[in-house]
Amino acid sequence: MPKTNGSGQAQTLSPAQLDQLLDAAPGPDHRALWAIMRFTGSRVSETLALRWGAIHQERVVFIKAT
Structure with a gap:
C-alpha cells in the first residue's frame, strides 16, 4: 500500500513483512x-518514553x- 501523503516514496509494510521484521530483530x-510500535x-x-509501569x-x- 503506497503512502497517502508526502512525496510518495515511502511504503507501508504488510503484516507478513512486519512479522519478518520482528523475527529478524537483533535482540x-x-x-x-518493534512489537509495541507495531501493535x-x-x-x-x-x-522509548514508556516506563515499565x-x-x-x-x-x-x-x-x-x-
Whole structure:
C-alpha cells in the first residue's frame, strides 16, 4: 500500500513483512520495541518514553505530555 501523503516514496509494510521484521530483530530489546510500535501505532520516541509501569498484561498506557 503506497503512502497517502508526502512525496510518495515511502511504503507501508504488510503484516507478513512486519512479522519478518520482528523475527529478524537483533535482540529481545529491539523485538519488544518493534512489537509495541507495531501493535500500538506509536512512534519511536513515544515508545522509548514508556516506563515499565505503563505496560500492563493487556494494554499499554501512553501518558499525555503536559
